[in-house]
Amino acid sequence: MLVWERPEPPNRPVPAQLSRERIVRAAIRLADADGLDAVSLRKVAAALDVGPMRLYGYIATKDELLDLMVDAAHAEIRPSGDDWREALRSLAEATRHAAHEHEWLADLLGGRPQLGPHALAGGETIVAALGDVDVDSIMPMVAAVNAYVIGAVRREIAERRAERATGMDEKRWQAALGPYLERTFADGRHPALATVVRDAAHLDADQTFRTGLAFLLDGIAAHIRR
Template identity: 80%
Template sequence: MLVWERPEPLDRPSPAPLSRDGIVRASIRLADADGLEAVSLRKVAAALNVGPMRLYGYIATKDELLDLMVDAVHAEIRPTGDGWREALCSLAEATRHAVHRHEWFADLIGGRPQLGPHTLASGEAVVAAMGGVDLDAAVPAIAAVNAYVIGAVRREITERRAERATGMDKRQWQATFGPYLERTFATGRFPALARVVRDGPHLDADQTFRAGLDLLLDGIEARIAH
């Protein structure tokens, strides 16, 4: 029986009451503060002031705990809007905002579908918004938006982590490597790249995300219209 269907143990008198939801919330607090490496059943139990063995009545493995954490964050992702385009845009932006609140979430999304109730509710909202679109177009459209968001937010989080690791923000990094690029471009070997760097748009993270999303949605719209 999956954790979503497995009942919790009967509550018992204790100085530290316990619940599956409380375990998940404590785990998310640890991950938000110090990343996924800070989440273990022992550390979660310590945060809740209980013995580690008490957790096993609620969660069988760490993988189950991670699944529950991901599903809890999906409660923050509720696509809204009139029509499929607004719903897909809302899904993308809500997912990105959730990753910004919970950086570790970027490491766990993607791969096999998540099957928790909050995740299913989010998916239901998106599919329902595409009710007027043929499934042959709707299914790959949703998959394309999810793939775009996962790639975009992972790139953003990788940049954040690089800034912390090196102590250099984007502007400092550009100032450090800019002279090298100028010398390299001066050789004339990379004219297309030189034009992009010198004359292309220099968008911030929000603008880059939305521009890419708009291009993708425009393509989906053209496919649906066709």
């Protein structure tokens, strides 16, 4: 029986009241502060000032805890919109925002199917908004948007982590690598790449994400028209 279906133990008169919600909130606080490495049933129990064995009545494994954490994050992903394009755009933006708020989420997106109540509620909203789309196209369309978002946010979070580790933001990296690229491009063997690097607009992370998303949604629109 999945954790979503398994009832919680009955309340008992003990010094520290527990629930799955309290356990998950504590785990998310640990992950927000120090990443997924900071999350274990033992560490969560310590944060709640209870013995680790108390948690096993509510959550059997760390994998179940991670599933519950991801579903709690899905409660913050509230797609909206009256048509397919706005619904998918909203899904992408809300997922990205949640991953920026909880960097650990980027490491867990795209794993096992998310079947918790919040994830299913969001899925229902999206599929309902795509009601006029051919039924065989709905899941591939949603999967394409999710794949784009997962790739984009993982790159963004990786850049954040690298910046924290090195103290080098994008402008500093550009300043440090600029002379190397100039020397490399001077031999004329990379003319197309040199033109893009020198002449194309350099978009920030928000602009890059939204431009790429618009390209994807335009492609979906073309498919629907056909």
